[in-house]
Amino acid sequence: MTIKERGYTHWDGELRDGRFPWWPITRMGIKLTFKRRFFKLFFGLTLMPALVWLVGIYISERLEDFKFMMEGETDFLNVNPLYFKTYFTNEFLLFMVVMIMVFSGAGLISDDLRHNALQLYFARPLKKRDYLTGKAAVIFFFLLILTLVPGVVFILFKMIFAGNFQFFVSYPWLILSVVAYSLLLTTFFAFYTLLMSSVGKNRRYVSILIFGVYFFSDIFSAIFREIFRSQYFFLLSIKTNLQQIGAVLFRQRTPFNIPWFYSLLVIVAICLFAAYLLKRKVRGVEIIK
Amino acid sequence: MLIRCLLVEKEGQGSGDHQVTAVIQTQNLSKWYGNVLGLNDVTLEIEAGITGILGPNGAGKSTFLKLITGQIKSNIGSVTIDGQRVWNNFSLFSKIGFCPEQDSFFEEMTGWQFLTSLLRLYHFSTAEIEEKADKALEIVELTEDKHRAVRSYSRGMRQRLKVAQSIAHDPAIIILDEPLNGLDPLGRRKIIRLIKEYKGEGRTIVVSSHVLPEIEAMTNQIILIHQGKIFAQGDIHYIRDLIETHPHIISIKCSDPRQLAQKFIQHDFVLKVNFDQKKGSLLVETNNRDKFFGLLPVLFVENRIEVEEITSPDDNLQAVFDYLIGK
Amino acid sequence: MNPTDTGKFAFFIKSTKDVFSFFFTLTKKSRRTKIFFILSFLPVFMAFVVKFSQIFQLSRDIEGIYIFNNMVIAFYLQFLILILALFYGSSVTSEELEGKTLTYLTTRPVSKSSIIVGKYLAYSVIIVFMVTLGVLFSFLILNLSELRDLSLYRALFRDVAVLALGLMCYTAFFMFIGTILKKSIMFGLIFSFGWENVIQYFPGSTQKFTIVHYLKSLLPSVSRGRFSFLLFRLEPSSTATSIFMLFLIAAVFVVLACVLFTHKEYILKD
């Protein structure tokens, strides 16, 4: 007979270097976000445009049946790269992306700062990089559902509804565009949101900053543009920069007459700046002088 | 039930000198948070002097103190201070000082700003405010650090600053929620001394703690609270005396425990004798400590037993509660 | 001790004044206030750039007052005052709960209403000051060459007054929201940039359910030119009505916040 030892028992397993040490952070972050009140409702709302576009794809294959409703205007129902570009750069979607950031992203770091939880993370074999990756992946999860997933679904359903691969053959690069744009948008918002979230311990304050800075840049750019009549001031606006790159990736004419790589430069610069600040701000202990 | 007896007896005793009017009175005070019990049917009177509220973590001490300072509303019952209701009766607070349990401040202020700003809410003149703030800082020995940000204060300093804000306006009633928490022995001693000195001129001080010796060091008047109920109120010695007759274990480490054990067995107030092999000590259970401790030194001297240690392992708060609950 | 009604009122005023000075001194130097100060000063920076480029003939020559009226005010009216009012308004009660500092206030001989009113006034004054200063500097810089034209100052005065009224109203409203809701920010953002933005363009009486409607009614109507993206389809109320309504809204929400704060019980979690 073996008798179980009383008191403290060892764990007879092997601690190992996971290949993705940040994954638990991500899983927990997503779980906690879904637990927030009204989040599910709100997230559902942000998927509305995707649904509308999907219905559009269906109708595009049944144009004959719906002609009576269209009164001849069927151009916008032409499922082509422009159709995709419109989805990915429409204002409602971008607004919802920002709201989702306020909802799910604002607390990612600021809550840990507030409850002294960083030291719990960093007392474990986690690197700063792992911690930040884990948190960023939460944002990736939500934003890719809003971008990458609908994009792929649109392509698939277009082919399913059409019953052939015609669409894919016509635009074989489109899937790459969808992936590239989704990743770009998501990466940018991940950096942006994490930076804002690390600025303060107070979630309300962080929320206001995430929202405020984004819209501020837009208004600011609009004002300057009017005064100087120069398209280059579009570069001040986060939103137009994203729209600009989106148009290029979907091989459409850029909405504004400025080279697209300037926009890319601005976005990359913001990300690098955020990465630099995050590296300095996130640490195991708060040092009070 | 034993507890009831205790309270009844106490009332019987107190009825003779009832001219001392209670400062704080509560009637059937009960409080729930959602469906979690906070406080259950508390009726008591607190008189001038220091009163210690004693109970383990989560017993309802904080709830009680929050209720008598009008921070939360009771579900049932009432609280009065000097005959006036407390909830939303702000004018009462000019004579009350409260030191909250939570370690929170307006972090961006310095200690000095913290005190002067709060004193401003008592409508004093600027000169008065500065004088009072200086005095309070001196009492808690923070004068040197008064121009540092509260953020950079150590735990002990923060605790002392919290006490300072509760006494700065010279209140007649001071209520302190766990003022000794997280302090090193030096800091604890400072605050205990401060509270005792501050009692003077008929002030009423209510202090809560979960550590019996801390309370004993400050006062004899205690209120025992556990599971949201008041288990006893009165003189600490009275309660201790009551426990005297309760079976109690005493641990003795000495040169010849078995010989000593033999001697004990002959007495009827010794209920049980046990040996702790690991520690090499003798555990004796008795129901009459007076007799037991009266006998003990005699046995030592008569039998030339060298004593290393006499301790009462369950002479702590939990034992008191276990006894009162009737475990 | 039986204070008469006037005595009570005098005491209320006094308490409110004390609470006001408490939070005025505390907040005017806080880090957040500094960041928002910078934010509200960006138009000044913009005005600098504009003026500079005009002097060196880098851009078209637009009248200073024109830029001021259309851009600066639009920026302040539609964006900044909302953000400021939302943050400071909801802070009135939320920050005390989050920071667990409420106890320090409610155990003082000041009524809960005077805490609310005092803090409301303190924050209002700070943000009105912030905005006024920004507007004033932008105005001076943009109109550097026409500073002798006195009619311009009327416009300035009117704009500042409208912004101040707007701040008062919104702050009162968000303060009220902060006293009932825990997630006041989410609600506030949806209200400010959803409701206020959309409903104000609805026809008839619908648009009267927004605060911004009354604010815009007080500003001169803008020609539907290049700036129509900022203001359009307004069916203005009369000046008197607008001012009355704005004061009424502010007063109603301040009173509601007081009533709620007095009777609601706040439990600080540890």
Add this chain to the structure above:
Amino acid sequence: MSVEIKDIHFSYGKIKALNGIDIRLPQGAIGLLGPNGAGKSTLLRILLGFLVPDSGEGSVLGYDIRNQQSVIRRYVGYMPEDDCFIPGMDAVSFTSYMGELSGMPRQEAMKRAHEVLFYVGLEESRYRFLEEYSAGMRQRLKLAQSIVHDPKLIFLDEPTSGLDPQGRKEILELIMDISSKKDIQVLISSHILPDIEQTCSYVVILNKGELAAEGRISELKQVQYSLYELKIKGEEQAFMDRLKSIDSQLEQTEDKIWKVYLPPGTDPQELFKIAVEEKVQVRHFVKSQTSLEDLFAKVVGVD
């Protein structure tokens, strides 16, 4: 040699927190003692790699504190001093989450989380949200998360702060139980003497950022003069007067314990003889082996 550091200096801006600390810690439970602000937490944070020392070097479990932090953290458990948790979680998710972050497989972490929560006595409230936890429960939870990955070395920063005596006793018993295992070492930082005295065999005393004393507790507690702690019931005054008459020194502490310094060579039996003669009861009698407290008071300068 679990922890070995040489000439560690550290300052927060202008404030010097550690000023040249040299320590080589043996096996067993080790106490890190000092008043609030002596540099105990700073030292722990350096050992964990949260802070990089201004100068000096050291190793934990044989790994360098500058270059091999992540290896150190894998085998070390840390119970921080401040209140810290993640809101919105229950205790089981929290503890298993922490285990996973240390590199445990998910299912194993969940199993182990239940085990350690049972072990620290939170079994009944393990599904409750952390926001609702009391101070005592949070303390246990912090202990649970520090042992979930079965570390070889545990750093406990003020493990008993904010606990009632019962809770304190229980936490100390848990700590003693853990450190009784041969292959697990405990380093406890505290300002509470009896905690250290009870749980540790070796002590390091820090004061104002410097090493004030170090050694085995049994050696440090050498009998220099006979000090006894007594609790008396009965005619205290008469008893004390008698004691004074045989040249002993008396002192009463805040919690009503008499400290009696008997002159060298006096038989402690004398005490009981006098007690019998004066008819007082000795309720509590402990030979205080010039306890740590005196040493502490001496090196730290408590009055």
